[in-house]
Amino acid sequence: MNHPKNALLERCKRLGLAVPSFDTKSTGPAHERTFISDVLLVGEVIGAGQGPNRREAERRAAEEALAYLDRSSGESAATAPAKRKKRKGTPEPETPVPPVPTPTVPTSTSAPFEGPWPIFEGVLAACLQIANSRVDPALIGEAALLNVQQLGLQLYKNTLAELGEVVEVEEPLA
Structure with missing residues (x-):
């Protein structure tokens, strides 16, 4: 691959x-x-x-x-056209390319939030700090806050998904 x-x-x-x-x-x-x-x-x-x-x-x-x-x-990848060899001197046929829309916040999936996700304060704080540093500084007010929230959530969900299933263990009372 x-x-x-x-x-x-x-x-x-x-x-x-x-x-x-x-x-x-x-x-x-x-x-x-x-x-x-x-x-x-x-x-x-x-x-x-x-x-x-x-x-x-x-x-x-x-x-x-x-x-x-x-x-x-x-x-x-399943619907991508198969690669084929081009003969020398044969012009490549022009195919229209759809414009790539500009994302405000990149998302890894289009599925809605499926929480509740477990809260790990340190991980969540780090994700929000990263999100805050990546949001366009020209954004202000509600738009900036929304973008930080969306990107922070995406980073947090992706981080937890990469860690795998979280098993909560009850701590014995002392």
Whole structure:
């Protein structure tokens, strides 16, 4: 299988879109780094990922960007046209490419919130801090608050989903 980063570059080229760029930053102490990566297409974030190293964060961000392109263009890996070799000198037929809509906040799924999710204060606080740092500084008031809430929720849900099933253990009373 193609690495998601390569698949994203190929998909953008095939759709006639600009070359996506990755903006990756590290946070945390040196012994416990966390890398956060955004996929930018013409200056707009179309995917975000987080991981223990740069490669993993960029892979997750590329996967999310591919999912975004699937949703926005209606194309999925199953319905993508098969690759075929082009003869030398034969012009490539022009196919109309639907414009990629600009997201305010990238979402990993279109399903509504299915809570209640367990609350882990430290994780939730970190997700809200990351969301606050990623929201467009030009937004103010209710729009900014809504975007921080939406992105924070998305990051929190994705983080919990990556951790797997949470089993609550009752602590014995002392």
